Structure formats: structure tokens, C-alpha cells
Amino acid sequence: MAYTVPKLTDYSSAALEKAADTLLSALKHESGAVGSPDQWKTFRDRWVARKNGIVTQINDLWLKSAPKDAKREVGQRVNELKKIVELTVDAGQKWWNTGATVGVVHLGIEVPAAALDKYAREKVGPVDITLPGVRRAIGAEHPVIKTMHEIVGVFQKLGYSVAEGPVVETDYYNFEALNFPPNHPARDTQDTLFIAGQQSKPQRERLLLRTHTSPVQIRTMEKMRPPIRIVIPGTVHRNDPPDASHSPMFHQIEGLAVDTNITFGDLKGTLDHAMKALFGSSVKTHFRPSFFPFTEPSAELYVTCFICGGSGKRGSDPCRPCKQTGWIEVLGCGMVDPNVFEFVKDNGYDPKKVSGFAFGMGVDRLALLKYGVDDLQYFFQGDVRFLEQFG
Ligand code: PHE
Numbered sequence: 116m117a118y119t120v121p122k123l124t125d126y127s128s129a130a131l132e133k134a135a136d137t138l139l140s141a142l143k144h145e146s147g148a149v150g151s152p153d154q155w156k157t158f159r160d161r162w163v164a165r166k167n168g169i170v171t172q173i174n175d176l177w178l179k180s181a182p183k184d185a186k187r188e189v190g191q192r193v194n195e196l197k198k199i200v201e202l203t204v205d206a207g208q209k210w211w212n213t214g215a216t217v218g219v220v221h222l223g224i225e226v227p228a229a230a231l232d233k234y235a236r237e238k239v240g241p242v243d244i245t246l247p248g249v250r251r252a253i254g255a256e257h258p259v260i261k262t263m264h265e266i267v268g269v270f271q272k273l274g275y276s277v278a279e280g281p282v283v284e285t286d287y288y289n290f291e292a293l294n295f296p297p298n299h300p301a302r303d304t305q306d307t308l309f310i311a312g313q314q315s316k317p318q319r320e321r322l323l324l325r326t327h328t329s330p331v332q333i334r335t336m337e338k339m340r341p342p343i344r345i346v347i348p349g350t351v352h353r354n355d356p357p358d359a360s361h362s363p364m365f366h367q368i369e370g371l372a373v374d375t376n377i378t379f380g381d382l383k384g385t386l387d388h389a390m391k392a393l394f395g396s397s398v399k400t401h402f403r404p405s406f407f408p409f410t411e412p413s414a415e416l417y418v419t420c421f422i423c424g425g426s427g428k429r430g431s432d433p434c435r436p437c438k439q440t441g442w443i444e445v446l447g448c449g450m451v452d453p454n455v456f457e458f459v460k461d462n463g464y465d466p467k468k469v470s471g472f473a474f475g476m477g478v479d480r481l482a483l484l485k486y487g488v489d490d491l492q493y494f495f496q497g498d499v500r501f502l503e504q505f506g
Contacts, residue, residue, distance in 0.1 A: 118137070118138070118141030118145070118169075120138070120169055120172040120173055120176055120177075121134065121137075121176075122176055122180075123176065123177050123180070123181070126181055126182060126185035126188075126189065128188065131188065131189065131192055134177070135192055135195075135196055138169070138173070138196060139196070139199065142162070142199070142200060142203060145158060145161075145162075146158065146203050158204070159204050162200050162203075162204055163200060163201060163204055169200070170196075170197050170200055170201075173193055173196060173197075174193060174197075177189055177192075177193055178190055178193045253506065254506075255502070255505055255506035256505070257494070257502065257505070258482050258485075258486055258488075258494065258502075258505045259366055259478055259479055259482045259494050261482075261505065262478055262481055262482040262485060263348050263366060263368065263478050265393065266346075266348075266368050266389075266393060266476070266478065266481075267346055267348055267368065269389050269392045269393060270344075270346045270370060270389065271346075272392075273344070273385065273388070273389075274344055275344045275345055275346045275370070275372075276344065276345050276346075277345065277346055277347070277348065278331055278334075278335045278345045278346075278347050279331065279347060279348070279349060280325075280328070280330060280331035280334045280335075280347065280349065281325070282324060282325055282349065282350055282351075282352070283310065283322055283323075283324060283325075284322070284323060284324070284325040284330050285319060285320055285321065285322060285323075286318055286319050286320070286321045286322075286323060287319035287320070288325075288330035288333050288334060289307075289323060289325050289326060289327075289329075289330045290302055291318075291319050292330075292333045292455065292458040292459075293329055293330065293332070293333065293408060293409040293455060294408040294409045294452050294454045294455055295408045295409075297318055299408065301406075301407075301408045305326040305327070305353065306326070306353040306354040306355060307323050307324070307326050307353070307354065308323065308324045308326075308352050308353070308354050308363070309321070309322075309323045309324075310322040310323055310324070324351075324352035325349075325351055325352070326351055326352065326353050327351050327367060327369070327475055328347045328348070328349045328351060328367040328368065328369035328475060329369055329409060329473070329475060331347040331349070331369060332347075332369065332371045332409075332451075332455070332473060333455070333458060333459060335347070335371065336371075336373070336459040336462060336464055337459055337462060338462075339462075340462055340463040341373045341374060341375075341463050341464060341469050341471075342372075342373060342374035342375075343371065343372070343373050343374075344371070344372045344374075345370070345371050345372075346368055346369065346370050347367075347368065347369035347370075347371070348366070348367075348368045348369075348478070349366070349367060349369075350364055350365070350366055351364070351365060351366070351367050352364050352365075353365075357491075357492055357495075358491075358492075359489065359490040359491055359492065360480070360483075360491055361491065362479065362491055362492070362494075362495060364495070365477060365478070365479045365491075366477070366478035366479055367475050367476065367477055367478060368475070368476050368478055369473065369474070369475045370385075370472075370473060370474045370475070371451070371471060371472075371473045372385070372471050372472055372473075373451065373464065373469050373470070373471030374469065374470075374471065375468060375469055375470070376470065377450075377469075377470045377471050377472055378470070379412070379450055379472070381472060382448060382449075382450065382472035382474070383400075383402065385472075386400060386416055386446075386448065386474060387400045390416070390418050390445070393481075394418060394421045395421065397419075397424075398418045398419050398421055399418070399419045399425070400416060400417070400418055401416070401417045401418075401419075401442060402414040402415070402416055402417075402448075403415050403417065405447060405449075407447055407449055408452070409449075409451070409452050409454075409455050409473070410447075410448065410449025410450055410451060410452055410472075410473055411449060411450060411452045411453075412449055412450060413447065413448070413449035414447075414448055414449055415444050415446070415447055415448075416444070416445050416446045416447075416448055416474070417442040417443060417444050417445065418442070418443055418445055419441060419442060419443075420434060420436060420437035420440075420441050420442060420443050421443070421484070421485075422434055422436045422437065422484065422487075423436075423437060423441065425441040425442070426441060427439040427440060427441040436484050443484065445476055445481065446474050446475060446476035446477075447474065447475055447476075448472065448473065448474035448475070449472065449473065449474075450470065450471070450472050450473075451470065451471040451472065451473055453466035456469065479491060479494060482494065486505070
């Protein structure tokens with residue numbers, strides 16, 4: 116006989132427990148008999164329909180009519196039962212939607228797998244193994260990460276190893292040891308995002324989001340004695356509002372080579388080779404003087420625009436990426452300033468004995484140019500329709 120919700124006259128704990136047990140065994144029995152989506156709908160309506168479902172009925176018949184002093188306990192019971200019923204109905208639903216063949220167990224109530232098998236046999240017949248399976252989208256590297264790997268790969272072939280460092284950095288590594296003294300105006304150019312509540316610490320211990328990957332130069336030299344050749348990929352942050360060419364988070368790849376007798380010629384030769392490996396053997400490189408506190412002399416490296424080939428024009432139109440100049444700035448670089456070596460002198464970096472070069476490039480901008488994307492924000496919005504194009 117089908118279960119009907121009884122009226123309660125006795126509200127003792129024992130009576131409540133008995134009523135709940137009877138309801139649960141009916142739930143178990145009826146959910147176990149569900150064998151098709153249609154039956155599941157009937158089952159769902161009978162138990163959770165707003166209007167006169169069993170859950171509504173126990174609310175009306177048990178809770179609303181309970182005497183005042185029993186209300187709390189009855190309320191708890193009814194809530195508990197409600198949850199179990201909902202989970203069971205829900206489990207049945209998930210179970211149909213996913214077509215899982217394994218029974219789902221919720222709070223001890225089994226949704227029967229056997230019923231599904233029976234349904235599958237009746238409706239689908241034997242499984243046709245020649246039918247195509249469920250296609251799963253294959254993931255792909257994000258265009259920025261892909262560009263990063265390509266750049267790192269070029270340097271790995273030259274014998275460079277990869278180093279990494281923390282994104283939350285101290286003032287010491289991000290600035291001081293890179294020859295930006297406290298209050299030096301060069302710090303202003305970095306639009307730093309500081310971590311709050313650091314004022315009680317000495318300045319060099321205060322935390323910030325690293326504004327460049329250069330602090331890992333120091334961290335690596337503290338750990339490894341010369342000679343070293345490393346590249347350092349990573350995320351950096353600056354207080355720039357997001358727009359088509361700026362983002363408060365972006366990616367850099369740093370490079371550092373230290374040995375005896377490293378010269379500016381080595382820097383030029385290495386970077387010229389790397390640019391040709393990345394953009395094709397026909398690109399030309401060009402160095403212009405610049406300033407960074409941690410390199411001396413410093414330079415910016417330009418390559419002939421790999422969009423227009425250096426002509427500044429695309430057909431009869433002006434070339435936008437190079438602003439018609441035919442040159443694109445790709446990185447900052449220079450010879451490691453002796454003042455920087457002073458901070459790691461004890462680990463074999465005596466500025467009288469060793470020399471080195473360093474460079475740092477923005478990966479996101481290179482990825483933009485490489486893939487002809489006109490808005491940096493596309494890279495960070497996570498829209499699959501955009502990202503799919505790079506799969
Ligand atoms: N860290 C510098 C920047 O973010 C780039 C750089 C790296 C310059 C290494 C010289 C040497 O602007």
C-alpha cells in the first residue's frame with residue numbers, strides 16, 4: 116500500500132522517531148522502484164511538489180499542528196527529513212542526467228544502478244561500440260604561457276637553466292639589492308603595489324608584489340656561485356589600470372649570465388641570436404641607451420618589426436604595432452652594475468673578478484604581437500571562445 120503521511124497525536128520523541136522511520140523506509144522503497152526518467156518525475160512530484168508533496172504535508176500535518184513545547188524538536192526532525200528527501204530526489208536527477216551506472220548513496224539511501232541498467236536495456240538495446248564516444252575538449256597552452264615556453268626554450272638550448280622566485284617580495288630584493296636606494300626616484304617608475312600593514316617593519320623587510328623578475332637575480336646569486344646562466348619566467352604586478360596594452364598583472368622573462376670576462380659583445384650576440392630564433396633569421400636588432408639602476412651601461416633592445424618587416428607599412432596602410440617606425444622595443448638589458456655584485460660578494464661575486472649581463476622582457480606584449488591580438492585583456496578574461504583559437 117502506498118505511503119500516506121499520518122496525522123500525529125503523540126509528539127513524544129519515540130513517536131516522532133517511529134513516524135520518521137516509516138517515512139524513510141517509504142522513501143527508500145519508492146526511490147528504489149524508479150526505473151525511468153518518467154517514473155522519476157512522478158516520484159519527484161509525489162515527494163517534493165510544493166502544493167501537496169509529502170514534504171509539504173509533513174510540514175503542515177506534523178510541524179504546524181505541533182504543541183508549543185514540541186515545536187523545536189519536530190522542527191528539527193522535519194528539516195532533517197526534508198533534506199534527505201531532497202537529496203534523494205536530486206541524486207536521482209543527477210543520476211539520470213549523467214547516465215552513471217553506479218548507484219548513488221546519499222545518507223544511506225541508495226539510488227539503484229540496477230534500475231538504470233534495466234532502462235538502458237529496454238530503451239537502447241545492446242551497446243553499439245562503433246558509435247563515436249563522448250568527445251572531450253583537449254586543453255591547450257594559453258598563448259602567453261606558450262610564448263613563455265618558446266622564449267625559455269631558446270635560452271635552454273644555449274645552456275641556460277630556469278630559476279624562479281616569489282611573487283610577494285621584500286623591498287630588499289625588489290629594490291635595495293638592485294641598487295635602488297630607499298627614496299631613490301627610480302622607484303617611482305615601478306608603480307609598486309605594496310602589501311598593507313607593513314609600516315612597523317624595517318623598510319627592507321616590507322612586503323610588496325614584485326614589479327619585475329629582477330629580484331630573482333639576487334636570490335639566485337645568493338644560492339649559486341658563478342659562473343651562472345639562468346632565465347627566470349614569472350608574473351609581476353604594477354599599479355596600472357587594465358586597458359588594451361596594460362594589466363596590473365603581466366609576465367616577464369629575466370636573463371642573467373655571470374662569469375669572468377663577460378662583455379657587452381656577449382650580451383649583443385646572445386640577444387641577437389635569441390631574437391632571430393624567436394622571430395625569424397631575417398630580423399635585425401638594434402640597441403639604444405637606457406637606464407636601469409642595476410645595470411650599467413643599460414640599453415633597450417629593438418627588433419625590426421616582424422609584422423611589416425621593418426618598412427613601417429602594411430601595403431598602403433601604416434603599420435600599427437611599430438607605429439610606422441619599423442622597430443619594436445622588446446626588452447631592457449645591460450651589464451650587471453658592480454653595486455649589485457656587492458650584495459652577493461661573499462658568494463663569489465667579487466665585482467673585480469666577475470662580470471655579467473642581464474635582460475628582462477615582457478612576455479604578454481610579445482604574445483600580443485606574435486598572434487596579432489589587439490587587446491591585452493583578452494588574455495586574462497578566460498573566455499574559452501578566445502582561447503580555443505590557440506588550441
Ligand atoms: N627589470 C627591468 C624592468 O622590468 C628590465 C631589465 C631586466 C632591465 C634586466 C635590465 C636588466 O623594466
